[in-house]
Amino acid sequence: MQISFQHVSYIYNEGTPYEYQALNDVNLDIQEGKITAIIGQTGSGKSTLVQHLNALLLPKTGEIHILDRVIKASENPKQLKALRGDVGLVFQFPEYQLFEETVLKDVAFGPKNFNVSEKDAIKRAKEALQMVGIKEDSYEKSPLELSGGQKRRVAIAGILAMDPKVLVLDEPTAGLDPVGTKEMMQLFKKLNSDYNKTILIVTHDMEQVFKYCDNVVVMQDGSVKVHTSVDEFFRDAESCEELNILPPAVIRMKKMLNENGFHIEGEIKDITALAKAIAKEVKHG
């Protein structure tokens, strides 16, 4: 089963001088069980697109099929609450939304709100905290005592405690340092491979897309410009450059070398593969 957008359009402030068409006839099928990156320049419609996935925004025209449900134009979907439990949406800077007295209470808030018993909510919260790598000695701390990266993990655990099948993250690594970023991306990879979550990530960071994602959707002016596998997308630097996207360093380096007399062909997935290809040419001419 896929997540499918069919002729979806969205307009902000319709009928006012500030009217703005953010999505324009979007048709898109997203594979379940994969990590899909949503990229594109600021204002291209990335965040508007993902907010349709749990009916936070309703399309003006068209419909969205997700987990056997249909979200239609301007009609509140049935079982909205259950949908929001199945599709977890993590906003930018989610740590701003932490509010409870302790880490454990904050994470348990979501399931409790969904009529899960106190005991089960705590159990689920503990499991979610374990998934994101927050240790037991932090459970009774105030969320405010934690570092920025830890706070963000707690916020994500709050969503995971609802046990969503689909996890949507809007720029989850913005403002984190390189170590925090890497840990965060490894966490999503694990949630995908070990817990079989379908993951959508809105991002500007091509290194992340290249290293951790399976598929990529490029948004431009409210439409889907490209939708392909990550391997295909980064095969050569040209397709990125046409879209005004800076390719990952490995791909840039390969291009620069080939422009200067090298002939590195085929798929280069990481630095090791690039080094091997360079060594082969340098040694054998």
Added chain:
Amino acid sequence: MEKNAIEVKNLCFEYEEGGKHIDDVSFCVKEGSYTTVIGHNGSGKSTIAKLIAGLLEKKSGEIYVDGIELNLDNLVKIRNVLGIVFQNPDNQFIGSTVEDDIAFGLENHCVKQEEMEGIILTHAEKVNMMKYLHHEPTHLSGGQKQRVAIAGILAMKPRIIIFDEATSMLDPQGKDEIKRVIRELHEKSNITILSITHDIEEVAMSDEVIVLNQGKLALQGEPHEVFYNEEALNAIKLDIPFSIKLKKALDKEGVSINNHITMEGMVKDLCKSHSNM
């Protein structure tokens, strides 16, 4: 003799609630240099910037800015030579238009109305915002807002500008815009630049880099010296530029080349060994 724009001696600082602190840090920033400061979240980078700008009060130690000792009596003198650009573009736009925003500092300094216009134009041009003088902040991108913030500071004729993660909340295009402005400032003026950043490629462009770790000075030197100090960098788990990662991978494959911190330098070197074969 080379003059120092900033001198920090045995600086210590503690937040009231404890936790984060600066622990006996000493360093100098050379006049006219482009110096970057790196370190993990919580390493004390931004705290040091705020201490130098007199926005936080040190516990002990000495800070000299443009030769003036930082203390309550000299604070105004120091603010006259030092400007700071913060992280969040939305928190530092004061005027209702770009023009007004650049004028804000000038008004506070009682600059005459007839002189003001020329000063605004000159500095709007330096950051390439001439076309937007009458625009409101809501219609500007993050990168444009940061450029206006820089113009407002330049109008005050500072000798030193601190960029406190000025690019970290911007999209890739905005980041490039600001890095270009910083580089041009460095090339065309004698303003000392101290940039606190996570952007390893920006560090590679700078003259000197200061590495902080858990409130202590871990390393200081030219980027290639610092980035090739593998032992020290591994100990604090900092990211390193792409070219250094590639050099290590090439070493393993039996290809040895010189140390480079930019891809361009590395490509040249590799092409030489390629054609020599």
